[in-house]
Amino acid sequence: MGKILAKPEVCMGCHLCEIWCAVAHSKSKHIIKAFNYEDKKPEPRVRVEEKLPLTFALQCRHCNEPDCVSACISGALTKNPESGAIEHDAEKCVGCYSCVLTCPYGNIFIDHAHKKVIKCDLCAGMETMYCVSKCPNQALVYVED
Amino acid sequence: MGNYDYLIIGNSAGAVGCIEGLRSIDKTGSIWLVSEESNHVYSRALIPYYLAGKITIDKMFYRPAEFYDRAGVTLITGQKAEALDPEKQEVVLTGGERLGYGKLLLATGGKPIYPPIAGLDKQNIFSFHSFKDLLGIEKKLASARHAVVLGGGVIGLMAAEVLKKKGLKVSVVELGGRVLAPVIDETGSMLVEKTFKNAGVDIYLNNTIQEVHGEESVEGVTLRDGTNIPCDLLIVGVGVIPRVELAESSGIEINRGIVVNKKMQTSAPNVYACGDCASNFNFVTGQAQPLPLWPNAYTGGRIAAFNMAGIEREYTVGTSMNAMHFFDLNLINAGLNVTGETTGDFRVLQKLDANKDIYLKFVLNNKGVIQGYILIGQINRAGIFLNLMRKKIDVRSFEQELLSGDFGYANLPDELRWQLLREDVILGVV
Numbered sequence: 291m292g293k294i295l296a297k298p299e300v301c302m303g304c305h306l307c308e309i310w311c312a313v314a315h316s317k318s319k320h321i322i323k324a325f326n327y328e329d330k331k332p333e334p335r336v337r338v339e340e341k342l343p344l345t346f347a348l349q350c351r352h353c354n355e356p357d358c359v360s361a362c363i364s365g366a367l368t369k370n371p372e373s374g375a376i377e378h379d380a381e382k383c384v385g386c387y388s389c390v391l392t393c394p395y396g397n398i399f400i401d402h403a404h405k406k407v408i409k410c411d412l413c414a415g416m417e418t419m420y421c422v423s424k425c426p427n428q429a430l431v432y433v434e435d
Numbered sequence: 436m437g438n439y440d441y442l443i444i445g446n447s448a449g450a451v452g453c454i455e456g457l458r459s460i461d462k463t464g465s466i467w468l469v470s471e472e473s474n475h476v477y478s479r480a481l482i483p484y485y486l487a488g489k490i491t492i493d494k495m496f497y498r499p500a501e502f503y504d505r506a507g508v509t510l511i512t513g514q515k516a517e518a519l520d521p522e523k524q525e526v527v528l529t530g531g532e533r534l535g536y537g538k539l540l541l542a543t544g545g546k547p548i549y550p551p552i553a554g555l556d557k558q559n560i561f562s563f564h565s566f567k568d569l570l571g572i573e574k575k576l577a578s579a580r581h582a583v584v585l586g587g588g589v590i591g592l593m594a595a596e597v598l599k600k601k602g603l604k605v606s607v608v609e610l611g612g613r614v615l616a617p618v619i620d621e622t623g624s625m626l627v628e629k630t631f632k633n634a635g636v637d638i639y640l641n642n643t644i645q646e647v648h649g650e651e652s653v654e655g656v657t658l659r660d661g662t663n664i665p666c667d668l669l670i671v672g673v674g675v676i677p678r679v680e681l682a683e684s685s686g687i688e689i690n691r692g693i694v695v696n697k698k699m700q701t702s703a704p705n706v707y708a709c710g711d712c713a714s715n716f717n718f719v720t721g722q723a724q725p726l727p728l729w730p731n732a733y734t735g736g737r738i739a740a741f742n743m744a745g746i747e748r749e750y751t752v753g754t755s756m757n758a759m760h761f762f763d764l765n766l767i768n769a770g771l772n773v774t775g776e777t778t779g780d781f782r783v784l785q786k787l788d789a790n791k792d793i794y795l796k797f798v799l800n801n802k803g804v805i806q807g808y809i810l811i812g813q814i815n816r817a818g819i820f821l822n823l824m825r826k827k828i829d830v831r832s833f834e835q836e837l838l839s840g841d842f843g844y845a846n847l848p849d850e851l852r853w854q855l856l857r858e859d860v861i862l863g864v865v
Contacts, residue, residue, distance in 0.1 A: 293858075293859075295860060296859065297860065297862075297864050298860055298862065299864055299865045300865060337843075339844055339845035340845055341845035341846060344845055346845075346860065348856075351858075351859060357730070360452065360730050360733045360734045361729060361730035361733070363480035363481060363497075363729045364484075364490075364494065364497070365478065365497045365498055382490070382494055385489075385760070386484075386760075387760065387765065387767070388729065388730065389818075390758060390815070390816070390817055390818060391730075391756055391757075391758040391769070391814075391817050391818060392730060392756075392818050392821060393816075394818050394819065394822035395818070395819070395844075395859075396815070396816025396817070396818055396819040396843060396844075397816075398818075399815070400765075400814075400815060405760075431861070
């Protein structure tokens with residue numbers, strides 16, 4: 291499978307990847323409805339790392355030997371043998387945070403409202419990878435293997 | 436007698452890690468699995484979540500119902516492996532059936548410790564370990580009013596929290612002077628004890644159960660200091676010890692757990708071990724010790740699988756580590772637990788905000804490499820610290836940033852950051 295790669299030198303730190311990731315994973319998938327009217331503030335699964343002037347965005351790397359999957363006590367995290375994606379089943383997740391303990395990138399995020407975790411799903415089932423397509427300066431790109 | 440390429444004794448995280456590892460490289464070799472329990476593979480770590488009502492019973496199962504079929508594994512459940520002959524490469528089951536193997540994995544797990552206290556065999560007394568415990572405790576929850584939990588470690592405290600949330604009066608009895616002593620330091624224990632006290636859980640330290648009262652069922656306990664606590668439910672959550680009988684009786688080397696090298700091989704040829712039954716290599720101490728933790732069991736099983744199938748791999752990143760949460764307090768620890776009583780050439784970086792229940796502590800060796808850490812109340816992105824520890828990174832040039840509360844790769848020096856993220860970023864575009 292391919293991978294989303296970051297280009298730190300052209301990242302402007304605008305955080306639009308976070309905004310659109312949150313929208314993409316909201317109920318309405320509509321930016322105004324998602325932020326203004328949904329019960330729960332939409333949360334991103336990508337994070338802009340910042341130490342100005344340095345900025346760059348990272349999300350789950352979908353590792354080949356994923357520590358999060360080894361650590362997951364509920365079986366909620368699995369590596370899809372066909373696509374290679376690390377998938378998270380929110381129904382099974384109990385919020386033990388063993389994946390937070392082990393993810394070497396710190397890219398599994400705590401959803402405090404539900405006491406579960408959220409992570410990048412490569413916008414599975416959506417028409418586009420939002421963090422990539424909405425980046426105004428192409429600082430995130432999807433590269434096939 | 437059957438003869439199988441791979442034979443696995445045990446049916447939990449280590450076994451699943453092994454099966455998934457084997458099938459990623461050997462699609463056709465025959466795999467048989469012997470399980471003493473009759474249940475489909477379940478996660479004992481989920482017991483508190485089930486009892487708390489966070490998940491339904493079907494979510495107790497660690498893999499889908501069709502997991503073994505899909506992986507082409509033949510199951511023998513409800514039977515115990517009684518004997519092992521490493522020379523003949525045979526395992527004998529209770530009924531006398533003999534199973535021959537090419538490679539064997541011992542994933543026999545641990546068993547709950549029952550301290551030598553008379554009366555722990557009465558009804559309404561459970562450990563917090565098996566499906567049987569889960570069903571037994573669940574049945575009692577409707578009528579139970581007051582629970583005593585023996586043990587103030589990870590298991591005991593998880594049990595105490597869920598019982599409190601179910602509306603019981605809960606008393607925790609801990610032999611040591613503070614809770615969670617093996618995994619966190621004095622300051623950490625203080626924050627955890629405060630959390631439990633605020634939630635209305637009584638904690639008795641420096642104490643143990645002297646006497647268990649009741650005819651058939653437990654009706655109360657008397658502690659060593661004379662305190663009487665009436666109770667109708669008693670949970671023994673002191674810890675687990677490796678189950679080594681099968682290995683030990685066959686002459687395999689034991690040192691608390693089944694001794695394995697980094698390839699998860701035991702002292703007997705073609706016999707591997709992993710998980711709670713084994714003494715695993717701890718990369719921080721350089722010593723082998725039981726590390727009865729879910730990630731170590733799964734990964735140990737997976738590493739064993741590669742070696743069993745002829746691909747050499749070593750397990751060199753295991754250490755003590757826990758993700759825990761009690762009421763609204765999140766905690767993570769990993770590596771060495773350096774307390775006020777620890778001696779050694781360590782340097783400690785720490786930050787405490789007792790009002791916000793935030794405590795961060797890092798222990799560095801004289802080369803600036805993280806040897807252990809405790810994160811309380813602020814656990815986000817904790818795995819980055821584990822990665823720095825595993826990669827033996829000298830953190831001295833940015834050490835104060837470890838305590839910043841939102842530490843990330845941006846806080847690393849350029850060269851180190853891009854070296855660690857070399858497969859994740861594209862540089863040199865401008």
